[in-house]
Amino acid sequence: MRPGSIRPGGRTARTRAAVLDATLAELADRGYEHVSVETIALRAGVHKTTVYRRWRTKEQLVLEALRAAAERRIEIPDSGDIDHDLRALARAVLATLASRDGAAAVRALVAATQSSPQVARVVRQFWAARLAQVTPIVQRAIARGQLPEGTSAAETMKYLAAPLFHRLLVTAEPLTEAAADQAAAAALAAARAGVFTPT
Amino acid sequence: MRPGSIRPGGRTARTRAAVLDATLAELADRGYEHVSVETIALRAGVHKTTVYRRWRTKEQLVLEALRAAAERRIEIPDSGDIDHDLRALARAVLATLASRDGAAAVRALVAATQSSPQVARVVRQFWAARLAQVTPIVQRAIARGQLPEGTSAAETMKYLAAPLFHRLLVTAEPLTEAAADQAAAAALAAARAGVFTPT
Numbered sequence: 001m002r003p004g005s006i007r008p009g010g011r012t013a014r015t016r017a018a019v020l021d022a023t024l025a026e027l028a029d030r031g032y033e034h035v036s037v038e039t040i041a042l043r044a045g046v047h048k049t050t051v052y053r054r055w056r057t058k059e060q061l062v063l064e065a066l067r068a069a070a071e072r073r074i075e076i077p078d079s080g081d082i083d084h085d086l087r088a089l090a091r092a093v094l095a096t097l098a099s100r101d102g103a104a105a106v107r108a109l110v111a112a113t114q115s116s117p118q119v120a121r122v123v124r125q126f127w128a129a130r131l132a133q134v135t136p137i138v139q140r141a142i143a144r145g146q147l148p149e150g151t152s153a154a155e156t157m158k159y160l161a162a163p164l165f166h167r168l169l170v171t172a173e174p175l176t177e178a179a180a181d182q183a184a185a186a187a188l189a190a191a192r193a194g195v196f197t198p199t
Numbered sequence: 200m201r202p203g204s205i206r207p208g209g210r211t212a213r214t215r216a217a218v219l220d221a222t223l224a225e226l227a228d229r230g231y232e233h234v235s236v237e238t239i240a241l242r243a244g245v246h247k248t249t250v251y252r253r254w255r256t257k258e259q260l261v262l263e264a265l266r267a268a269a270e271r272r273i274e275i276p277d278s279g280d281i282d283h284d285l286r287a288l289a290r291a292v293l294a295t296l297a298s299r300d301g302a303a304a305v306r307a308l309v310a311a312t313q314s315s316p317q318v319a320r321v322v323r324q325f326w327a328a329r330l331a332q333v334t335p336i337v338q339r340a341i342a343r344g345q346l347p348e349g350t351s352a353a354e355t356m357k358y359l360a361a362p363l364f365h366r367l368l369v370t371a372e373p374l375t376e377a378a379a380d381q382a383a384a385a386a387l388a389a390a391r392a393g394v395f396t397p398t
Contacts, residue, residue, distance in 0.1 A: 106369075107313055113371050114306055120371040127370045158370065159362055159385055165369050166361035169309050171326045172319040186358055186389035193388035195381060 018044040019051055023065035028104035032112035032119070037061065062112060063122045070129035082141035083188060086160055089134065090184035091177065093161050097168050098175040110169065131157050138191075148194050155196035160187035217243040218250055222264040227303030231311035231318070236260065261311060262321045269328035281340035282387060285359055288333065289383035290376065292360050296367045297374040309368065330356050337390075347393050354395040359386035 022044035026035045037058050041048040055061045077088035096102035112119045131154040138153035147156075163183040167173040190196060221243035225234045236257050240247035254260040276287035295301035311318045330353040337352035346355075362382040366372040389395065 107309075110306075110309060110368050113368075123369075123371050155381075158365060162361040162365035162369075163358055165365055166357060169312075169368055170305075170322075170361075170364050171357065172312050172322050182354075182394060185392075185394045186385070189392035189394055190385035190388040192392075193384075195384045195388055 015044075015046055015050065016054070019046060019054075019061070020065040020068050023061045024069065024105060025101075027062060027065070027108040027112065028101055031108050032062065032115055035062070059116060059118060062119060066109075066119075066122050066126050070126040074130070074133055076134060076136060078137070078140070080144075082137070082144075082146045083184075085137045085141070086156075086184040086188050087181055089137070089157070090160050090164070090180040090187075093164050093183075094175055094177065094180040097164055103168060106165070106168065127158075128154075147191050148197050150197045151191050151194075152196045152198065156187055156191045159190055159196070160184055214243075214245055214249065215253070218245060218253075218260070219264040219267050222260045223268065223304060224300075226261060226264070226307040226311065227300055230307050231261065231314055234261070258315060258317060261318060265308075265318075265321050265325050269325040273329070273332055275333060275335060277336070277339070279343075281336070281343075281345045282383075284336045284340070285355075285383040285387050286380055288336070288356070289359050289363070289379040289386075292363050292382075293374055293376065293379040296363055302367060305364070305367065326357075327353075346390050347396050349396045350390050350393075351395045351397065355386055355390045358389055358395070359383055 019040065022040045023035070026040050026043055030039070035058055037051050037055070038048050040058070040061060041051045044051070051061070055064065075092070077085045079085050079088070097106060109123060113123045114120075134157050135153040138147060138151055138156055141147040142149055142151055160183055163186065164175060164180060167175055167179060173179070218239065221239050222234070225239050225242055229238070234257055236250050236254070237247050239257070239260060240250045243250070250260070254263065274291070276284045278284050278287070296305060308322060312322045313319075333356050334352040337346060337350055337355055340346040341348060341350060359382055362385065363374060363379060366374055366378060372378070
């Protein structure tokens with residue numbers, strides 16, 4: 001970098017990141033229906049014409065913010081034991097759902113999925129990308145002989161997460177470490193029994 | 200009944216049922232935030248002062264409607280085999296979530312739970328009552344030696360339902376019979392492995 005040189009790409013990237021972060025934060029705070037390009041621009045600290053130049057509608061903004069979130073890497077445990085790995089993953093899901101921002105984002109996504117088929121499609125892509133990241137955990141367990149050949153990593157992970165989302169969204173029960181450990185143990189028992197192996 | 204006699208109790212009970220049904224329907228159609236005593240009265244075909252005389256706020260109305268729904272009896276399968284019983288229950292959960300009204304009611308409850316701690320408390324009572332109804336299925340399976348002594352019926356049932364709610368609310372995946380059967384098989388595998396037995 002030469003001193004004093006302008007980095008339009010760098011600034012554009014920073015603006016994009018600020019707008020996408022603001023989109024998720026607004027979504028969490030207000031819910032999809034009450035979010036607008038104006039409030040997102042205000043939160044991101046940019047002029048609304050800057051946002052409109054790139055994204056015409058709030059739906060496009062939400063879609064891109066979700067895609068960007070899906071591409072973020074998450075930490076994949078590799079303890080050499082599927083039992084420990086799944087428990088670590090369940091604890092990570094718990095930490096997200098138990099945090100104020102995480103819970104708000106999940107609730108906003110649930111509402112947004114309902115209100116727009118296009119958002120629903122991107123939510124499915126988001127989960128596919130997220131689930132693909134954890135595939136190695138199950139593959140390594142199969143290679144070690146800890147899980148049946150052909151066990152679906154995506155199903156194992158969804159079953160690990162579902163009871164914790166259920167506590168947050170449906171039964172309004174507290175999100176405890178014991179609940180995370182139980183969710184991990186249940187997913188492991190089902191995987192071992194061949195429930196996630198296509199017949 | 201003497202001809203021409205007035206049955207105030209009967210009419211009151213009918214009005215109450217109409218108002219509570221209208222409350223759940225409005226909740227499903229509009230969501231908790233957009234429901235009002237006025238729209239509920241209109242839907243129930245009664246004057247709003249009739250509603251206000253009995254319920255001061257929409258929150259009280261929603262609470263009573265949920266309590267009444269929780270008290271409704273559901274059909275409890277008794278095939279003599281825990282595998283069949285759980286599959287039948289999962290198919291029943293599926294039928295509710297796959298119906299337009301059922302899905303709308305669940306989404307409305309999820310939103311209402313978020314907006315009011317009192318609604319959240321009643322939602323917990325609702326689930327406790329619902330789960331208590333299915334206790335005999337697990338108790339009979341324990342008596343037949345199909346499940347470990349001390350298996351929690353409530354946990355078994357929540358784990359049976361959670362993957363189906365997850366498809367509806369979180370991952371936006373289709374609600375298929377194969378998904379219901381898999382949810383039943385996973386809950387059974389976890390129950391058999393002792394995951395739902397307090398240690």
